[in-house]
Amino acid sequence: MLQKSVVSVDMGGTKVLAAILNSEERIIARVEEPINPNSSKSEYIGTLANIVKNVINEAGIKKKDIEAVCLGVPGSVNPHSGVIGLAPNLGLQDFNIKEKLQEKVSIPVLIENDVNLGALGIKNFGVGKKAINMLAVFIGTGIGGGLILDGKIYRGSKFVAGEIGHVLVDKNGPVCGCGNRGCFEAIASRTAIAKKIIDDIKSGKKSELTDMVKAGERIKSKSLANAVANDDKIVIKRISDGCDVIGGVLASLSNFMNFDMIVLGGGLIEALDSFMLPKIEIAFYDHVLNASAEGLKIVPSKLGDDAAIWGGIALAEEFLGVKV
Ligand SMILES: [Zn+2]
Numbered sequence: 001m002l003q004k005s006v007v008s009v010d011m012g013g014t015k016v017l018a019a020i021l022n023s024e025e026r027i028i029a030r031v032e033e034p035i036n037p038n039s040s041k042s043e044y045i046g047t048l049a050n051i052v053k054n055v056i057n058e059a060g061i062k063k064k065d066i067e068a069v070c071l072g073v074p075g076s077v078n079p080h081s082g083v084i085g086l087a088p089n090l091g092l093q094d095f096n097i098k099e100k101l102q103e104k105v106s107i108p109v110l111i112e113n114d115v116n117l118g119a120l121g122i123k124n125f126g127v128g129k130k131a132i133n134m135l136a137v138f139i140g141t142g143i144g145g146g147l148i149l150d151g152k153i154y155r156g157s158k159f160v161a162g163e164i165g166h167v168l169v170d171k172n173g174p175v176c177g178c179g180n181r182g183c184f185e186a187i188a189s190r191t192a193i194a195k196k197i198i199d200d201i202k203s204g205k206k207s208e209l210t211d212m213v214k215a216g217e218r219i220k221s222k223s224l225a226n227a228v229a230n231d232d233k234i235v236i237k238r239i240s241d242g243c244d245v246i247g248g249v250l251a252s253l254s255n256f257m258n259f260d261m262i263v264l265g266g267g268l269i270e271a272l273d274s275f276m277l278p279k280i281e282i283a284f285y286d287h288v289l290n291a292s293a294e295g296l297k298i299v300p301s302k303l304g305d306d307a308a309i310w311g312g313i314a315l316a317e318e319f320l321g322v323k324v
Pocket residue numbers: 165166176177178179180183
């Protein structure tokens with residue numbers, strides 16, 4: 001029998017990525033399309049329907065061999081009803097995307113929060129295969145978390161579990177995108193670390209990122225990694241401070257949940273894992289209870305952006321009871 005596949009769609013504010021994959025043949029095809037950030041809901045749905053069609057053509061697979069279209073949404077999602085509660089980067093709120101896309105696509109449509117999909121991908125196809133209680137943390141523009149408990153994704157009462165980025169670290173800290181002060185991601189995300197570096201440079205401290213900051217360019221993870229490799233004191237100090245906070249928060253959550261694995265991913269970690277992980281571990285072991293840390297592993301994801309793509313397979317298997 002021919003192996004069935006899923007289409008996984010990673011929805012972004014500026015681009016949409018779609019891939020066709022199954023557990024046997026892996027990722028068969030992928031298509032990426034830019035999206036107009038000002039597009040209306042119906043235009044956005046049109047783009048999604050189009051990219052699904054395009055990736056199917058690209059893979060040369062018949063529609064009947066695809067079990068599901070899985071949407072990874074950067075926001076709060078009810079995977080049962082198909083409603084996006086709030087996806088700030090997409091400009092969507094209280095919107096039943098599943099229903100709307102289903103009008104244009106004949107394959108069953110499923111939706112899930114992109115971080116949860118990332119955790120599912122890591123659990124089923126990545127370093128988390130043997131994990132039973134696992135926390136996946138993605139550190140980049142913001143900080144997202146996904147929970148696997150007793151081998152299954154844990155979504156919470158209203159499907160918002162895992163919002164580790166909004167755990168309180170310092171009530172007098174910087175204002176977070178959520179409106180509160182001192183959230184974890186307002187202190188230790190790439191955006192937050194970059195902001196500190198920008199302030200340092202503006203106050204006259206020397207860094208190889210000075211020209212970039214003066215030109216008003218966005219500081220990407222790659223630039224931070226280059227600066228670290230070149231022994232840039234400012235960048236090293238600010239990232240090290242971030243690692244200290246990250247290790248502390250992970251230790252607190254570990255004490256609370258007693259994980260057997262913590263997986264770290266996201267743009268900042270991918271660019272700097274060999275520099276950051278040892279520092280995160282020092283802060284982690286400084287605060288974690290011995291009993292809670294026993295047998296626990298902290299590992300980098302290695303799946304990159306594909307983690308959420310892989311999660312589509314697990315979602316289809318969970319909601320449709322199919323094997324892909
Ligand atoms: Zn927040």
